Amino acid sequence: MRALIFAAGLGERMRPLTEHTPKPLLAAGGKPLIAWHLERLAAAGVREVVINTSWLARQFPRTLGDGAAWGLRIRYSHEGDTPLETGGGLWHALPLLGNEPFIAVNGDIWTDFDFARLPERPAGDAHLVLIDNPLHNPHGDFHLTADGDVHGDGPQRLTFAGIGMYRASLFDDWRRVIGAAPGAEAEPPRFRLAPLLRAAMAEGQVTGERHPGRWTDVGTPQRLAELDASLAED
Template sequence: MKALILAAGLGERMRPLTDTTPKPLLAAGGKPLIAWHLERLAAAGVREVVINTSWLAKRFPKALGDGSRWHLRIRYSHEGDTPLETGGGMWHALPLLGNTPFIAVNGDIWTDFDFTRLPQRPAGDAHLVLVDNPPHHARGDFALADDGDVLDSGEGRLTFAGIGVYRASLFDDWRRTIGDAPGADADPPRFKLAPLLRAAMAEGQVTGEHHRGHWTDVGTPQRLAELDAALGGSDRESAVAFPTDPAP
């Protein structure tokens, strides 16, 4: 199973830290955020990882190389100077990911989620990991039904963790779904993933699971500092007290 790490964002909310360093390469607990993902993906049996890049793209191969230190093969999907958004970036990387289901994870999160829990062959077009809503995203994103389906609306909305398994078929009708949204007619196209997921949800093609462990959206310098302090204060991840953990 291959994996895609989404790392092409501009990191505007993290400036000035991201003036010279892409956000996924910022350090927490003594290593780049993206390195935590590479370790967990390798431990889960992934052997090939695609990293999409844009802002300060040359920093990634300098920092990560070919992936051999993690017993991985890293390939890079460069998007040019303008990031292609989540949907466009994933679509652009499909030739490197192939036709079998693949894992995708946001490069700017930290989590103790065990990637071996993910289905290698999701029932539909996508399988999403959801978490309790953090304070900065109290309304959540999607609802998780008792039967495991993910819904665009409903009671008990949860936050999308930025982790999922996807089939290339999710993009079969992307142009009709995206319509005339800004960037859709660019070459390569630039569009968000959420409209495709919502269209697939309407067809019952998205399943999910609720991760109740540690998860942090490293979206601000303060959250990065809190995460770094938490990870640096313990030799065991399970003992870390995370300031931004969802309430039990």
């Protein structure tokens, strides 16, 4: 099984911490945020991990190497000086991810989610992990039905945790879905993943599950400090 870790963001909200260190390499609980993912992915049976990079890209191989420390093979999908956003970044990394379903996870979150819970072969184009809405996203993102389908809207919405199992088929019609969005005609293209997910939801091609455990979006220095303090108490 293969996985992608999104790590190409500029980390602008985390400055000055990210002026010299990419956000996924910031430490929490005594190790880089991304190392927590690598440990849990390896424990779930993943053997190959692709990390997309842009800002301060050279620091990733210097810090993580080839993945042998975790029993993994790490390959890097460099996007250049301008990140390609989530959709463009995933599209750019597809040749390294192969034809089988793969995990994708945001590199700037921390969670105790067990990746082994994800379905090896999702019923549709994607299977998403959702959480109860945090204070910084009170209105949520998507609606999870009782039978496990995910919709773009609904009476009660949960927050997308930045964790999912995907098929490459999610991108089969991406140019029509994205349309004339800024960056879509660039080479390589730059676009968000959310419009593709919403289009797939409209066709009944997205399932999901709620994670009741711990999760942090490390989007500000304060949240990083709070997470670090919490992990120190474990």
